[in-house]
Amino acid sequence: MNGALPPKLQGIVDEFVEVDRTERLDLLLEYSRDLPDLPERLQGVELERVHECQTPLFVQTEVEGDTVHLFFAAPDEAPTSKGFAGIVHAGLDGCTIDEILATPSDFAAGMGLAGVISPLRMRSVGAIMARVKRQLVERAMA
Amino acid sequence: MPLSLDTDTKLAAYAHPARLVTTDWLASHLGDPDLVVIESDEDVLLYHTGHIPGALKVDWHLDLNDDTTRDYVDPEGFAAMCSARGITRDSTIVVYGDNFNWWAAYALWVFSLFGHEDVRLLDGGRAKWVAEGRAMTTDATETTPSDYPLVPRDDATIRAFKDDVLAQIGNGPLVDVRSPGEYSGELLHMPDYPQEGAQRGGHVPTAKSVPWKRAANDDGSFKSADELRAIYGDEQGLKAGDDVITYCRIGERSSHTWFVLTHLLGFDHVRNYDGSWVEWGNAVRVPIEKPYVDA
Numbered sequence: 001m002n003g004a005l006p007p008k009l010q011g012i013v014d015e016f017v018e019v020d021r022t023e024r025l026d027l028l029l030e031y032s033r034d035l036p037d038l039p040e041r042l043q044g045v046e047l048e049r050v051h052e053c054q055t056p057l058f059v060q061t062e063v064e065g066d067t068v069h070l071f072f073a074a075p076d077e078a079p080t081s082k083g084f085a086g087i088v089h090a091g092l093d094g095c096t097i098d099e100i101l102a103t104p105s106d107f108a109a110g111m112g113l114a115g116v117i118s119p120l121r122m123r124s125v126g127a128i129m130a131r132v133k134r135q136l137v138e139r140a141m142a
Numbered sequence: 143m144p145l146s147l148d149t150d151t152k153l154a155a156y157a158h159p160a161r162l163v164t165t166d167w168l169a170s171h172l173g174d175p176d177l178v179v180i181e182s183d184e185d186v187l188l189y190h191t192g193h194i195p196g197a198l199k200v201d202w203h204l205d206l207n208d209d210t211t212r213d214y215v216d217p218e219g220f221a222a223m224c225s226a227r228g229i230t231r232d233s234t235i236v237v238y239g240d241n242f243n244w245w246a247a248y249a250l251w252v253f254s255l256f257g258h259e260d261v262r263l264l265d266g267g268r269a270k271w272v273a274e275g276r277a278m279t280t281d282a283t284e285t286t287p288s289d290y291p292l293v294p295r296d297d298a299t300i301r302a303f304k305d306d307v308l309a310q311i312g313n314g315p316l317v318d319v320r321s322p323g324e325y326s327g328e329l330l331h332m333p334d335y336p337q338e339g340a341q342r343g344g345h346v347p348t349a350k351s352v353p354w355k356r357a358a359n360d361d362g363s364f365k366s367a368d369e370l371r372a373i374y375g376d377e378q379g380l381k382a383g384d385d386v387i388t389y390c391r392i393g394e395r396s397s398h399t400w401f402v403l404t405h406l407l408g409f410d411h412v413r414n415y416d417g418s419w420v421e422w423g424n425a426v427r428v429p430i431e432k433p434y435v436d437a
Contacts (some may be wrong), residue, residue: 029190055185077240079187117186118203 005107006099009091016111024116031086032079038071047073048135050081050127057081059128061135066096070132080117084108084125088132097136105129143176144260145234153265155367157408161250161401162265162364163236165274172196172277178233181268182249183240184394192278194238194271198227198285202245202394206252212417217292220256224290231258231291238264238271242355242362248397251414255295263401266363273361300400302387302413304421307346308428314385316349317378319399320419324391325351327432330423340423344432346389350378354395357402370406382409389415389422 005013012031016024047058055078060071070093072085087108092100108125148167153159163171171177172195179197181189189199200206205223208215215223229235235253239246246267253261264271272278297303302310310316323329327343345351356373357365364370374380386403388396393416400414422428 025187025190029187032187076191077188078185079191080185083187116204118201120203121186 005103006092006095008095009087009103009107012087012091013107013111016113021112021116024111024113028083028087028113028117029079031084031090032082033086035072035074035082035086035089038073042071042073047071048131050124050131055081057085057124057128059085059131059135061132061139063097063136063139068095068097068100068136069093080121081124084128088125088128092132097140100136101133103129105133143232145171145174145177152366156406157367158405160260161262161405163262164265165271165276168194168236168238168264168271169276174234176232176234178227178229178235180227180235180237180246180249181239182237182245183268184245185240188240188268190280192280193283195277195279195281196283197238198283200227200237200249202248206249214252214255214295217256217294220252220295221290221292225288226285228285228288229290230288231293233260235261236264237261238267240268242269242358242398243267244354244394244398247401248394251300251397251400254300255297256293257296266361269362299411300404300413302389302415304415304417304425304428306413307387307389307415307422310385310387311346311348311429314387315380316346317380317386317388317396317399317403318345318349318351319354319388319390319396320345320351321353322351323434324419325349326434327430328434340391340419342423342430342432343434344423344430346422347429347431349389349431352378352399354390354398357399357406364402364406367406370402374403374407380409382407384409384411386412387415388412389418391419392416393418 016027047060050057050059058073062069070089074082074085105126108122114122147160148163150164153162179194180200181193181197182200186201206214237246237250246263250261250263318325325345330340330343357370359365388399390396393414396414400412403409403412
């Protein structure tokens with residue numbers, strides 16, 4: 001069941017592919033700006049850190065019924081990490097656990113970003129996805 | 143025409159005051175046609191969130207490194223990068239960046255590999271400029287492309303390779319500028335930083351541990367000449383005539399210390415080992431000292 005992306009995430013991937021290189025950076029910046037702040041109840045709570053990102057990024061998942069909610073925290077001085085988190089949030093928040101687990105962690109490879117921000121930096125997306133999935137699996141097994 | 147030097151008294155006490163400018167100096171010279179201001183950051187998007195008016199972005203991954211070989215751009219690549227930004231051989235370049243100017247120092251070092259004459263660092267970098275409430279903009283910087291000449295890259299004078307480091311052991315000072323945990327071998331990467339894939343932890347035998355941060359104030363600026371002499375001279379016993387090699391993980395933090403030793407303290411022969419621990423910690427049969435004992 002690996003392969004297909006949830007429709008919202010597929011839409012974002014398509015959006016990146018359709019624009020030129022410079023616009024991809026602008027788009028990533030937009031996603032970093034659109035990343036919602038942590039809700040008050042999670043502020044001050046110790047969240048899991050994504051160590052593979054060069055700048056601090058923290059992720060927290062919550063499950064309500066079958067729906068997953070994603071929360072991220074990153075400083076404004078780290079727009080790239082925030083941008084990746086913004087994409088994952090906009091594409092996967094509200095999906096089911098199964099949909100997220102079935103989403104390939106390397107989905108961002110098809111976004112045409114490697115050439116504008118370098119392949120090394122793209123690893124952050126996979127690292128975010130790995131944390132999200134692990135938290136969901138651990139919760140299911142608990 | 144190179145721009146006038148910053149006559150700030152703190153800078154005047156350094157060995158090469160011409161290699162630094164203060165935020166005051168930069169603010170009063172913005173817009174000078176012979177000045178090119180470059181922002182070089184760790185975060186590739188940070189420039190786009192706002193930059194010093196007129197500044198141009200240089201990204202270490204995309205603009206300074208070769209995209210295939212683990213090496214720097216060649217003369218054609220460097221000339222193309224400069225030409226696209228309107229840089230001429232006579233331009234005065236001021237570099238600044240995030241994170242204590244790591245990548246700004248790295249960019250300055252790469253410009254120095256190509257012998258660009260007048261390249262200076264903004265003392266305190268982006269953080270100090272922003273903290274002082276100075277102008278930032280998201281306006282795109284207009285440039286008129288120039289025709290930067292093809293100049294050879296000098297890899298002998300300020301750059302060290304693995305074999306140079308091997309030859310240095312027992313013959314000259316090596317300065318490991320990483321964190322204490324990386325030096326001891328407890329950590330394979332910077333605290334809180336991505337795993338950069340070193341197979342072994344520890345340090346090059348005989349290397350002194352002098353973390354880069356010791357040269358910096360909390361606002362991002364460099365410590366005074368006297369403070370730096372106390373650390374690198376009195377405490378570590380390094381002398382201006384020494385042949386020194388600095389290294390870190392991939393050469394960015396050691397560019398910072400290379401700058402300190404070369405331009406602030408006036409050491410004549412300091413080389414930055416850009417292969418650093420990501421190369422050494424993966425190389426077969428190179429000697430390693432590892433004080434940390436795994437539990």
